[in-house]
Amino acid sequence: MARHLSDDELAAYFALRGAGDRLQRVVAQQLRAHDLTEVQFAILAQLGSGTDGIGMSELARGLVVTKSGLTYQAGQLESRGLVARRPSTDDDRGVLLHLTPDGRALLARVLPAHITLVRELFIDRIDPADLAIVRDALAQVARD
Amino acid sequence: MARHLSDDELAAYFALRGAGDRLQRVVAQQLRAHDLTEVQFAILAQLGSGTDGIGMSELARGLVVTKSGLTYQAGQLESRGLVARRPSTDDDRGVLLHLTPDGRALLARVLPAHITLVRELFIDRIDPADLAIVRDALAQVARD
DNA sequence: TATTGTTATACTCTATAACTATA
DNA sequence: TATAGTTATAGAGTATAACAATA
Numbered sequence: 001m002a003r004h005l006s007d008d009e010l011a012a013y014f015a016l017r018g019a020g021d022r023l024q025r026v027v028a029q030q031l032r033a034h035d036l037t038e039v040q041f042a043i044l045a046q047l048g049s050g051t052d053g054i055g056m057s058e059l060a061r062g063l064v065v066t067k068s069g070l071t072y073q074a075g076q077l078e079s080r081g082l083v084a085r086r087p088s089t090d091d092d093r094g095v096l097l098h099l100t101p102d103g104r105a106l107l108a109r110v111l112p113a114h115i116t117l118v119r120e121l122f123i124d125r126i127d128p129a130d131l132a133i134v135r136d137a138l139a140q141v142a143r144d
Numbered sequence: 145m146a147r148h149l150s151d152d153e154l155a156a157y158f159a160l161r162g163a164g165d166r167l168q169r170v171v172a173q174q175l176r177a178h179d180l181t182e183v184q185f186a187i188l189a190q191l192g193s194g195t196d197g198i199g200m201s202e203l204a205r206g207l208v209v210t211k212s213g214l215t216y217q218a219g220q221l222e223s224r225g226l227v228a229r230r231p232s233t234d235d236d237r238g239v240l241l242h243l244t245p246d247g248r249a250l251l252a253r254v255l256p257a258h259i260t261l262v263r264e265l266f267i268d269r270i271d272p273a274d275l276a277i278v279r280d281a282l283a284q285v286a287r288d
Numbered sequence: 289t290a291t292t293g294t295t296a297t298a299c300t301c302t303a304t305a306a307c308t309a310t311a
Numbered sequence: 312t313a314t315a316g317t318t319a320t321a322g323a324g325t326a327t328a329a330c331a332a333t334a
């Protein structure tokens with residue numbers, strides 16, 4: 001078992017944490033301007049990917065939160081008219097969460113700003129020739 | 145202004161967020177086994193870098209938290225005997241926070257496990273030839 | 289029996305503002 | 312006046328456990 005990290009390895013680790021933290025902080029700040037937290041944005045983004053609505057349990061698993069935590073956040077978003085609950089047709093226990101038109105409109109306003117931020121802070125700072133290497137390397141880290 | 149991200153760019157962004165989130169989640173889990181939160185670990189790690197103690201305001205700025213937030217966390221750590229407050233000699237308003245022997249001992253137990261985790265999850269998954277590229281690229285993202 | 293979703297509840301953490309003391 | 316640090320306080324968010332309804 002290795003007992004230490006070399007200077008280069010430590011620098012790489014700090015760079016990863018620094019980049020991840022920076023991006024998270026700036027994104028959170030941008031979302032706050034739309035009165036959204038990161039969790040709420042993640043919910044809207046998930047719901048925006050499909051068109052059919054997503055069950056509460058499945059959504060909670062995908063976002064790595066508890067069911068009760070999601071119930072709370074869904075309530076917050078529902079009270080603002082951004083999402084709505086619909087009973088599931090296949091499973092009488094189920095509830096499908098989906099975007100309202102207002103929710104979809106908000107997402108459509110927020111996403112471009114989000115993308116611009118990602119470009120400014122991340123993509124545009126990396127030599128295009130290196131981007132594939134960075135992508136593949138980081139994908140390995142996220143891999144189970 | 146660019147209005148979208150290419151598939152490759154999007155994949156790179158997801159990889160960065162995925163890697164950052166993954167690392168944060170796993171590290172938090174490991175720290176929880178020592179009854180430490182990430183903030184508390186960050187405080188201990190900062191205090192462990194030097195030997196002289198750090199002022200509350202300076203520490204709060206470094207960790208991007210408010211003074212009152214740090215007062216709370218310092219109180220948590222102090223009640224567990226991991227840190228101690230000492231009045232500053234140069235500035236009668238100041239308080240220097242420093243590690244107790246117990247705090248230093250805990251840090252000495254936690255750090256190797258932390259380093260092993262970083263190696264397993266990050267360093268060892270990247271081709272050594274690519275590590276410098278990843279490091280430099282990510283350092284650009286963290287840069288102001 | 290297991291799963292879906294909600295509720296009640298308690299707890300942790302964070303920030304704001306007010307305050308004291310010193311620079 | 313500004314800064315160091317604490318305190319009081321309130322608010323947001325999260326998890327646990329108990330619950331009802333359905334699979």
